[in-house]
Amino acid sequence: xxxxxxVTVNGVQYSHFVEPRLLLVSYLRDVLHLTGTHVGCDTxxxxxxxxxxxxxxxxxxxxxxxxxxxCNITTIEGLSNNGELHPLQEGxxxxxxxxxxxxxxxxxxxxxxxxxxxxxxxxxxxxxxLDGNFCRCTGYHNIVKSVQYAAQKMKEKEVVH
Amino acid sequence: xxxxxxxxxxxxxxxxxxFLTGHGNYTDDIVxxxxxxxxxxxxxxxxxxxxxxxxxxxxxxxxxxAIYTGTDLVDVNGVPCGWQVNFKNGDTxxxxxxxxxxxxxxxxxxxxxxxxxxxxxxxATDAAEAVMVEYEELPCVVDAAKAVQxxxxxxxxDVPNNKSFDWVLGNPIEEVNxxxxxxxxxxxxEFVNQRLVPNAIEPRSYNSSYDPxxxxxxxxxxxxxxxxxxxxxxxxxxxxPEHKVRVVSPDVGGGFGSKIFHYTEEALLTWCSKKxxxxxxxxxxxxxxxxxDAHGRDHITKADMGFDANGKIVALRVxxxxxxxxxxxxxxxxxxxxxxxxxxxxxxTTPKINVDVTGVFTNTTPVDAYRGAGRPEATYLLERLIDxxxxxxxxxxADLRFxxxxxxxxxxxxxxxxxxxxxxxxxxNYEGVLKxxxxxxxxxxxRREQQEAAHNGKLVxxxxxxxxxxxxxxxxxxxxxxxxxxxxxxxAHVRVQPTGKVSVYTGSHSHGxxxxxxxxxxxxxxxxxxxxxxEIIHGDSEAVAFGMGTYGSRSLSVGGSAIIKSIxxxxxxxxKIAAHKLEASADDIEFSSGKFTVKGTDKSIGFGExxxxxxxxxxxxxxxxxxxxFSSFYDPANFTYPFGCHIAVVEVDKETGKVSLKRFxxxxxxxxxxxxxxxxxxxxxxxVQGIGQALFEGAEYDENGQLTNASYMDYCMPRADDxxxxxxxxxxxxxxxxPLGVKGAGEAGTxxxxxxxxxxxxxxxxxxxxxxxxxxxxxxxxxVWHAMVDA
Numbered sequence: 038x039x040x041x042x043x044v045t046v047n048g049v050q051y052s053h054f055v056e057p058r059l060l061l062v063s064y065l066r067d068v069l070h071l072t073g074t075h076v077g078c079d080t081x082x083x084x085x086x087x088x089x090x091x092x093x094x095x096x097x098x099x100x101x102x103x104x105x106x107x108c109n110i111t112t113i114e115g116l117s118n119n120g121e122l123h124p125l126q127e128g129x130x131x132x133x134x135x136x137x138x139x140x141x142x143x144x145x146x147x148x149x150x151x152x153x154x155x156x157x158x159x160x161x162x163x164x165x166x167l168d169g170n171f172c173r174c175t176g177y178h179n180i181v182k183s184v185q186y187a188a189q190k191m192k193e194k195e196v197v198h
Numbered sequence: 199x200x201x202x203x204x205x206x207x208x209x210x211x212x213x214x215x216x217f218l219t220g221h222g223n224y225t226d227d228i229v230x231x232x233x234x235x236x237x238x239x240x241x242x243x244x245x246x247x248x249x250x251x252x253x254x255x256x257x258x259x260x261x262x263x264a265i266y267t268g269t270d271l272v273d274v275n276g277v278p279c280g281w282q283v284n285f286k287n288g289d290t291x292x293x294x295x296x297x298x299x300x301x302x303x304x305x306x307x308x309x310x311x312x313x314x315x316x317x318x319x320x321x322a323t324d325a326a327e328a329v330m331v332e333y334e335e336l337p338c339v340v341d342a343a344k345a346v347q348x349x350x351x352x353x354x355x356d357v358p359n360n361k362s363f364d365w366v367l368g369n370p371i372e373e374v375n376x377x378x379x380x381x382x383x384x385x386x387x388e389f390v391n392q393r394l395v396p397n398a399i400e401p402r403s404y405n406s407s408y409d410p411x412x413x414x415x416x417x418x419x420x421x422x423x424x425x426x427x428x429x430x431x432x433x434x435x436x437x438x439p440e441h442k443v444r445v446v447s448p449d450v451g452g453g454f455g456s457k458i459f460h461y462t463e464e465a466l467l468t469w470c471s472k473k474x475x476x477x478x479x480x481x482x483x484x485x486x487x488x489x490x491d492a493h494g495r496d497h498i499t500k501a502d503m504g505f506d507a508n509g510k511i512v513a514l515r516v517x518x519x520x521x522x523x524x525x526x527x528x529x530x531x532x533x534x535x536x537x538x539x540x541x542x543x544x545x546x547t548t549p550k551i552n553v554d555v556t557g558v559f560t561n562t563t564p565v566d567a568y569r570g571a572g573r574p575e576a577t578y579l580l581e582r583l584i585d586x587x588x589x590x591x592x593x594x595x596a597d598l599r600f601x602x603x604x605x606x607x608x609x610x611x612x613x614x615x616x617x618x619x620x621x622x623x624x625x626x627n628y629e630g631v632l633k634x635x636x637x638x639x640x641x642x643x644x645r646r647e648q649q650e651a652a653h654n655g656k657l658v659x660x661x662x663x664x665x666x667x668x669x670x671x672x673x674x675x676x677x678x679x680x681x682x683x684x685x686x687x688x689x690a691h692v693r694v695q696p697t698g699k700v701s702v703y704t705g706s707h708s709h710g711x712x713x714x715x716x717x718x719x720x721x722x723x724x725x726x727x728x729x730x731x732x733e734i735i736h737g738d739s740e741a742v743a744f745g746m747g748t749y750g751s752r753s754l755s756v757g758g759s760a761i762i763k764s765i766x767x768x769x770x771x772x773x774k775i776a777a778h779k780l781e782a783s784a785d786d787i788e789f790s791s792g793k794f795t796v797k798g799t800d801k802s803i804g805f806g807e808x809x810x811x812x813x814x815x816x817x818x819x820x821x822x823x824x825x826x827x828f829s830s831f832y833d834p835a836n837f838t839y840p841f842g843c844h845i846a847v848v849e850v851d852k853e854t855g856k857v858s859l860k861r862f863x864x865x866x867x868x869x870x871x872x873x874x875x876x877x878x879x880x881x882x883x884x885x886v887q888g889i890g891q892a893l894f895e896g897a898e899y900d901e902n903g904q905l906t907n908a909s910y911m912d913y914c915m916p917r918a919d920d921x922x923x924x925x926x927x928x929x930x931x932x933x934x935x936x937p938l939g940v941k942g943a944g945e946a947g948t949x950x951x952x953x954x955x956x957x958x959x960x961x962x963x964x965x966x967x968x969x970x971x972x973x974x975x976x977x978x979x980x981x982v983w984h985a986m987v988d989a
Contacts, residue, residue, distance in 0.1 A: 056320075058320070066227075067229075071220065072220070072223075072224075072226075072227035073219070073220015073221065073222070074220070075224070075399075075400070075451070076226075076401075076481075077399040077400065077401065077451075077484065078484035078909075078910045079483050079484045079485055079909075080484065080909050080910050080911045082909075082910035082911060082915075083399060083484075083910055085399055112220065113218075113219065113220035114219065114220040114221075116219075117219060122215075122218065122219075126218040126219065129214065129218055130210055130211065130214040130215070130218060131210065133210075133211065133875050133876065133878075133879045135214060135217055135218070136452070136710030136711070136712070136879060136880075136883065137398075137399075137400065137449075137450065137451045137452040137709050137710030138213075138214075138216075138217025138218075138222050138449065138451070138710070139222070139224065139398075139399045139400040139451025139452060140399045140451075141217050141218060142217075142220050145218070160923070161919070163918070164918040164919035164921075165918075165919050167917075167918040167919075168917050168918055168919050170918070171397075171399055171910070171915050171917070172399070172918075173397055173398060173399050173452050173454065173883070173887070173915075174452055174710045174879075174883045175879060175882060175883050176882035176883045176884075176885055176886035176921070176924070176947070177882075177886065177917075177918040177921060178882040178921070178923060178924055179879055179882065180918065181918065181923070
């Protein structure tokens, strides 16, 4: 038994028949071949699979593909704009906010959600917002700095515009 | 040698972009033509005899391609152990078979009983659930100290008392006992260095295929050392010729030791891929990772440190039971012995040391190297004991360390320091890092705040850890004499392209360490070329001649040194080419900043022109081969010995026992530094794993051998809001025996951090009058509260 879903992912419309039990993360990775979204656990704790569903950071390992029917989805592959890196992507490079890179897409998507709602977060705000994303490499120190860098960069851009 | 100033600079990482844009290429991202997927039937019991495994219903399930059980593999070898440790009486360690699938009895929860291969992962999982297993449950044992007692259940029927080995190192025990008897003060600790789960965020993943046309296998594996996997799998498990196997480790999402080892699934998938003639992929689920990825630590120890009346250490005596789990993982036997016992000198002049280790089988997940591997356990033991002794003798803990430090030596003008436990330290300035740490923390001020806090009914504590580690693993002849069944050199092939661009093929493997940047910095600096004219290639046995991989903080000191050897050969040949072009003698050519120059003249040609000439050899020395392409192997002369000082400041809530980490100061001396940004990042990550052990993490088995916290819901992983910003300091004492003077930075944070935290908490409790000797890690609120009220 398959169910038809229509989704917009990174600005592209897709229509597929999927098994009702197919996880959204498997749909993105195995059907759309968007492998930038990762699976690090089976309990929705690690956050490696974080994407944006209708603009909100969402762990897509515990969402079924059929639940995303009609939704607008952004993954890490859709975050940069015409080849120009998002300030968070730039910040993670500038501040060495990644090592193995596996948690990075989820970490950036969570931080992007934070900066949408809280453009000038404190260190404590950032640490609290990233609480649902595990990183085993960086010790979080440089991830916090990366998000601070991005917030500053976005503020400067706003002033220019 | 030439330099353009790239070494020592915080260059931004060149590998970042693919990870930041979602274009990393991890093993699970790879889907091959005609791909199949595997799921496993795993033991629910810690110890049970298999009475029957019925696959008949499962075989009829939709999409099933094949199912294999232990009886299909009785003629296939198990995965080997790479390090032989002998019993005190000279007997070889007990090394029972670790089968790819179990046929007789399961020995830990998660032991593999059957593999189910299907068209999709969902079909494989469904069918695996339909395999019926009949067990006869047996009594089990999970605690190493209990497992050696007579009458304990036997994990392997032919291993008496569950002892894989017993082992001793250092001065004769009689001499140590005598020194201990004469000591003015003896501090004693009986403690557990608890079991940890490595938890790389990328679960292990393998994809193996067989091509009948070429009779070649290809294994994609999330491994830290693809060549070692190929060697072990071909030569010891499957008996396949090595040249018929390609092993690729693409992007790997963290390892921390747990991806060094040759796991049963790698060999089994490879075996299956030929049987079914299609590629087979398996990616561990997190709940499987908890049960299968080799765990770390798990020591039960009693240790005594004796002091004279002036606070000088006169003796150290250590007895440890090391839990090895159900089978010997690849390097499990060397971790509690040669990576632990050999570090018992610490930074101190202790004249008499005896360390005695028993390696024990239990019905638990195998234990092997986890970030630090043996050295965190040794550091924990020494640094807890010296801080406890300071409290007991009422001597300041920093002062007690200063009284006992080995004096500074550079390994060039002064010789290396010969320890009582086999190793010879290369160079060190141990008092230097503690002095710097004391300045950074503003020690007098923190002690004043502590007194003020105590006056106001608050508990503030400060804890020290001054550590040393043995890295840059390792001189092949030395480790060979100690039982290692491999060489521990590294290879590097540097290929200068005709256009002067450079491809470097290294046997080191990057899974987060940033080799694509650091190694390129070294090469570009030494050749005087642009960083982006260098590419680092690693992780593919078909591209890279050979490699021992990345672990033990060895990549730069061993792998980087191999690269330097190849670069030296390139420059030497380049001088001959340049000399011919410039009509001079090769002896008169200097190489600097990318130019070959005739000494004392302005006659020169650039590196690019020499490269082109090597491949278009029209005007060329008669006796010289064309090309500019060299391979080298580097076998280090000694281990490297990074060291440092970590200081924690904590506050303990009197009502709840909750520990708050207020400050953490890390002063690390890792020798020369190529990229300070990357080195700091390595240390940050290590700190969180060390602090994680002290405050949050710990694998908990119940008496039935069930791992009760085998998920991220239950195992307390360190999170972003558990930490303050770290205060980082550094000191540089170059390594005297490798060309870059580097020592390695991958494990420093993990090795130093845990005892600093525990010492700080104990110090806080003493400041409130609770004279607690030890609290078992992790220091949960409950444990700290109990320690306070029980003291």
